[in-house]
Amino acid sequence: MDKLTVIVPCYNEEEVLLSFYQEVKKVLDTMKTVKAELLFIDDGSKDHTLNILRELKEKDACCRYIAFSRNFGKEAAMFAGLEQATGDYCVIMDADLQHPPTLLKEMYYAVKEEGYDCCAGFRKDRKGEGKVRSFLSKSFYKVIQKMSHMNMADGAGDFRMMSRKMAEAILACKEYNRYMKGIFSFVGFDTKWIPFENVERAAGHTKWSFRSLFVYALNGIFSFSTTPITIAAAAGVALFVLSLAYGIGTGIHTLIFGNKVSGYTTIVCLILFLNGIQLLVISVLGEYISKNYMESKGRPIYIVKESSGSGKSS
Numbered sequence: 353m354d355k356l357t358v359i360v361p362c363y364n365e366e367e368v369l370l371s372f373y374q375e376v377k378k379v380l381d382t383m384k385t386v387k388a389e390l391l392f393i394d395d396g397s398k399d400h401t402l403n404i405l406r407e408l409k410e411k412d413a414c415c416r417y418i419a420f421s422r423n424f425g426k427e428a429a430m431f432a433g434l435e436q437a438t439g440d441y442c443v444i445m446d447a448d449l450q451h452p453p454t455l456l457k458e459m460y461y462a463v464k465e466e467g468y469d470c471c472a473g474f475r476k477d478r479k480g481e482g483k484v485r486s487f488l489s490k491s492f493y494k495v496i497q498k499m500s501h502m503n504m505a506d507g508a509g510d511f512r513m514m515s516r517k518m519a520e521a522i523l524a525c526k527e528y529n530r531y532m533k534g535i536f537s538f539v540g541f542d543t544k545w546i547p548f549e550n551v552e553r554a555a556g557h558t559k560w561s562f563r564s565l566f567v568y569a570l571n572g573i574f575s576f577s578t579t580p581i582t583i584a585a586a587a588g589v590a591l592f593v594l595s596l597a598y599g600i601g602t603g604i605h606t607l608i609f610g611n612k613v614s615g616y617t618t619i620v621c622l623i624l625f626l627n628g629i630q631l632l633v634i635s636v637l638g639e640y641i642s643k644n645y646m647e648s649k650g651r652p653i654y655i656v657k658e659s660s661g662s663g664k665s666s
């Protein structure tokens with residue numbers, strides 16, 4: 353019998369956790385050929401999420417949990433889940449029921465019978481999401497696809513079932529600045545895509561503000577692409593050529609018409625423009641250096657404060 357680990361990152365999910373458990377359990381109970389384990393990762397929740405997890409563990413032996421010492425973010429939670437999972441297959445699911453549990457059977461069939469290493473849910477649309485957020489997200493995916501030369505399509509999320517082989521490959525990527533969508537693409541493997549409708553979260557609130565999404569997007573770009581440095585270099589070359597042309601033009605003009613003291617506005621504009629570009633280029637370099645700095649510290653990706661046991665024997 354195959355063992356399947358369902359990894360569920362949870363951050364302040366008290367309102368939805370029990371309905372999630374019931375819905376997923378319903379589906380897992382119908383999958384007679386798998387022994388399922390539900391592995392919840394409490395990502396430093398400040399509400400009663402951890403209490404609910406303790407109760408679930410008491411009630412149902414197939415539930416396990418790990419609780420972080422603080423909020424480390426969903427990326428860290430997914431890494432911890434994969435690291436602690438004991439299943440032959442692992443699936444990552446959001447706790448808010450935005451990832452339909454009914455797809456689990458289809459996913460299992462794909463990885464078990466159809467020979468895929470991974471089966472991923474693909475969100476068909478962004479129904480229920482604000483227009484501005486939706487536009488910004490779509491634009492971001494277009495940019496990152498071009499910059500990183502990796503397949504990171506809009507709609508391809510973290511909801512995927514994968515073989516142990518693929519999980520091990522992901523765990524081998526030990527970087528501190530984690531960007532899972534990029535890592536999935538980086539490790540490769542045959543992936544089957546299953547489209548699903550976007551639904552609003554069953555209860556509670558999204559944990560992503562505009563600011564955190566912006567930081568996440570920048571992290572994605574700087575972790576998987578060096579194109580910003582190439583753009584900075586191209587801007588430097590373009591400015592050099594322009595300033596050369598301007599210098600030659602002004603020189604010729606002075607030779608023919610003499611030198612009247614003028615051009616104050618031009619000089620101020622040029623100084624401001626060039627300083628702006630220089631600062632921008634320095635900040636791009638700084639971004640890469642700071643990423644390197646964080647990596648060089650070799651800090652743990654997550655810290656556990658409490659867990660329900662390793663689950664290795666079960």
Ligand code: UDP
Nearest residue numbers: 361362363395425426429446447558559560
């Ligand atoms: N999450 C987490 N840590 C965080 C933020 C979110 O573990 O710092 C979990 C959250 O509990 C949920 C999943 O990640 O299970 C997706 O979060 P959310 O629904 O807020 O994101 P959205 O669906 O709005 O992109």
Ligand code: MG
Nearest residue numbers: 446448450553
């Ligand atoms: Mg959600």
